Amino acid sequence: MEEFERGIPPLSKRFKRSIEKKDGNKENENGGPPLAKRGFLMSFVTGEPMEIPEKDILGRCRFVAEFEKLNRIGEGTYGIVYRARDTKTDSIVALKKVRMEMERDGLPLSGLREISVLLACSHENIVHLKEVVVGRSLESIFLVMEYCEQDLASLLDNMQAPFTEAQVKCIMIQVLKGLKYLHNNFIVHRDLKVSNLLMTDKGCVKIADFGLARWFGLPVQPMTPKVVTLWYRSPELLLQAKTQTTSVDVWAAGCILGELLGHCPLLPGRSELHQLELIVDLLGTPSDNIWPEYSSLPALANFTLKNQPYNNLKQRFPWLSAAGLRLLNFLFMYDPKKRATAEECLQSSYFKEPPLPCDPKMMPTFPQHRNMKKGSANPPPPPNLDSGLNDQTMNLPAINDLLGSLVKKRTYD
Numbered sequence: 001m002e003e004f005e006r007g008i009p010p011l012s013k014r015f016k017r018s019i020e021k022k023d024g025n026k027e028n029e030n031g032g033p034p035l036a037k038r039g040f041l042m043s044f045v046t047g048e049p050m051e052i053p054e055k056d057i058l059g060r061c062r063f064v065a066e067f068e069k070l071n072r073i074g075e076g077t078y079g080i081v082y083r084a085r086d087t088k089t090d091s092i093v094a095l096k097k098v099r100m101e102m103e104r105d106g107l108p109l110s111g112l113r114e115i116s117v118l119l120a121c122s123h124e125n126i127v128h129l130k131e132v133v134v135g136r137s138l139e140s141i142f143l144v145m146e147y148c149e150q151d152l153a154s155l156l157d158n159m160q161a162p163f164t165e166a167q168v169k170c171i172m173i174q175v176l177k178g179l180k181y182l183h184n185n186f187i188v189h190r191d192l193k194v195s196n197l198l199m200t201d202k203g204c205v206k207i208a209d210f211g212l213a214r215w216f217g218l219p220v221q222p223m224t225p226k227v228v229t230l231w232y233r234s235p236e237l238l239l240q241a242k243t244q245t246t247s248v249d250v251w252a253a254g255c256i257l258g259e260l261l262g263h264c265p266l267l268p269g270r271s272e273l274h275q276l277e278l279i280v281d282l283l284g285t286p287s288d289n290i291w292p293e294y295s296s297l298p299a300l301a302n303f304t305l306k307n308q309p310y311n312n313l314k315q316r317f318p319w320l321s322a323a324g325l326r327l328l329n330f331l332f333m334y335d336p337k338k339r340a341t342a343e344e345c346l347q348s349s350y351f352k353e354p355p356l357p358c359d360p361k362m363m364p365t366f367p368q369h370r371n372m373k374k375g376s377a378n379p380p381p382p383p384n385l386d387s388g389l390n391d392q393t394m395n396l397p398a399i400n401d402l403l404g405s406l407v408k409k410r411t412y413d
């Protein structure tokens with residue numbers, strides 16, 4: 001195995017190390033050696049031991065140097081994302097470096113989750129993980145994903161004219177189809193927001209960033225409430241409900257619909273308390289009548305919410321049809337049990353009335369702002385691109401800035 005000879009621990013070994021540490025897979029029930037040592041991994045899907053085929057025991061990941069990094073397109077909490085060219089196939093991909101900063105025990109949980117969930121997914125509205133590649137050191141593991149030209153957050157920040165209602169419907173239908181697929185496969189995303197929605201130049205919307213995603217089972221097990229970016233966080237999470245379900249993603253989808261229709265974030269809270277206040281201002285104060293578990297939620301032991309008796313969605317969206325308002329209200333049901341499912345939302349008459357959702361192929365294409373150097377009218381001369389770039393040796397920020405500035409501005413179709 002070429003990579004092994006170069007001293008790069010193969011990925012399956014790194015997985016084994018992480019899984020041994022994280023899942024406490026030290027001894028099996030009979031006191032034998034850990035399963036991982038005998039060529040087994042714990043399956044993330046079933047939780048059962050899964051045999052590693054002999055040919056894969058040493059790993060068979062490609063080396064990251066086979067990818068030519070073009071420019072940095074995003075940096076999040078869990079990794080840096082580059083646009084890159086696969087020198088073997090000449091295809092353009094997104095390369096996400098798994099952040100390992102605080103990790104001494106192998107892959108961080110977020111990376112493991114993202115890889116395992118994405119490997120299990122196959123749907124046109126979920127970003128496609130093509131493969132995992134490795135760098136020279138233990139710190140370098142990269143996810144190779146299909147490249148999407150836009151993320152919705154940068155697009156919303158930069159577009160000249162907001163999406164039309166027909167385009168908003170087209171986007172939301174795709175988000176809901178992706179969510180329906182995830183939820184039917186017992187996956188809850190837990191960090192749905194506009195920056196985690198990608199769009200290709202063919203108008204295909206893809207849910208991305210599965211670093212917080214989890215499989216859920218029945219009965220629903222407790223999960224940490226500190227998930228979902230504040231502005232998209234549901235009231236049950238803010239009020240520290242012990243269990244959370246797919247309905248946290250549905251609430252976030254409601255916030256995204258509101259943001260697309262209103263052309264600005266719907267509930268931009270500055271703190272958890274402020275977030276709750278904004279929700280109450282928009283939807284009215286919840287009560288045990290509409291949400292039976294409400295008054296027993298842990299956070300309400302420390303404070304009470306102000307009394308606001310009105311639902312102000314109609315005031316906020318005065319031009320929206322009755323079907324549109326019904327859909328928003330269904331997405332924003334306080335009681336997670338009564339909240340719409342993604343599947344129910346797809347049946348909404350809002351998507352069947354004019355303006356009808358446009359066909360994804362009819363979505364306009366947009367300038368690729370993430371690949372452009374800000375404020376640069378005259379791009380600098382091209383750097384020498386002869387060598388395949390190695391993540392250990394190149395000065396990425398400098399090269400990325402140069403490369404980014406070379407990308408031609410596309411115009412609206």
Ligand SMILES: Nc1ncnc2c1ncn2[C@@H]1O[C@H](COP(=O)(O)OP(=O)(O)OP(=O)(O)O)[C@@H](O)[C@H]1O
Binds near residue numbers: 073094096209
């Ligand atoms: N497949 C892709 N194609 C194009 N751009 C992508 C792709 N994946 C991620 N990006 C870009 O990189 C950004 C960060 O990626 P991602 O959200 O996966 O990282 P993260 O560290 O998990 O972020 P966060 O802090 O939001 O959790 C995205 O907002 C998007 O702009």
